[in-house]
Amino acid sequence: xxxxxxxxxxxxxxxxxxxxxxxxxxxxxxxxxxxxxxxxxxxxxxxxxxxxxxxxxxxxxxxxxxxxxxxxxxxxxxxxxxxxxxxxxxxxxxxxxxxxxxxxxxxxxxxxxxxxxxxxxxxxxxxxxxxxxxxxxxxxxxxxxxxxxxxxxxxxxxxxxxxxxxxxxxxxxxxxxxxxxxxxxxxxx
Numbered sequence: 748x749x750x751x752x753x754x755x756x757x758x759x760x761x762x763x764x765x766x767x768x769x770x771x772x773x774x775x776x777x778x779x780x781x782x783x784x785x786x787x788x789x790x791x792x793x794x795x796x797x798x799x800x801x802x803x804x805x806x807x808x809x810x811x812x813x814x815x816x817x818x819x820x821x822x823x824x825x826x827x828x829x830x831x832x833x834x835x836x837x838x839x840x841x842x843x844x845x846x847x848x849x850x851x852x853x854x855x856x857x858x859x860x861x862x863x864x865x866x867x868x869x870x871x872x873x874x875x876x877x878x879x880x881x882x883x884x885x886x887x888x889x890x891x892x893x894x895x896x897x898x899x900x901x902x903x904x905x906x907x908x909x910x911x912x913x914x915x916x917x918x919x920x921x922x923x924x925x926x927x928x929x930x931x932x933x934x935x936x
Contacts, residue, residue: 751784761862798883804876832851835849835868
């Protein structure tokens with residue numbers, strides 16, 4: 748199977764990965780995960796848990812989330828149905844891109860995935876009804892080490908494609924603190 752196309756976003760380490768997809772009269776086939784191909788792209792983590800979410804309405808915003816300490820996570824995110832605007836924020840103190848964000852549209856139709864390394868906050872907003880997202884993480888969920896940043900923090904100035912939508916947030920995400928109040932959990936190395 749050919750290797751996926753890999754494109755680095757403006758923050759080094761955040762990658763958009765598009766696996767080959769082969770179709771015929773029956774449908775299609777795609778190898779959506781291949782450890783060796785990811786290693787060739789510089790991704791050497793071992794994923795230990797798969798997560799999936801479904802969001803009924805466009806504008807559902809999940810994030811901005813991260814885990815810290817021994818439970819820090821890298822993520823590989825893909826969309827099974829619909830589309831999202833996916834965002835990664837560099838929260839590694841001392842990084843040349845500290846406090847900067849990158850975003851990409853990930854969708855069923857563009858067949859792309861996004862890799863978010865450790866030391867980043869992550870979130871996404873759905874762009875279509877009934878959007879389903881699946882993602883791999885390299886550390887299990889740890890409620891004692893989870894944290895968040897407010898989705899609309901003016902210091903981050905994330906350009907969410909709201910297009911008139913009012914974001915739909917969980918109660919927990921609606922209470923996330925400002926970026927400036929986030930402790931220095933990560934050091935850039």
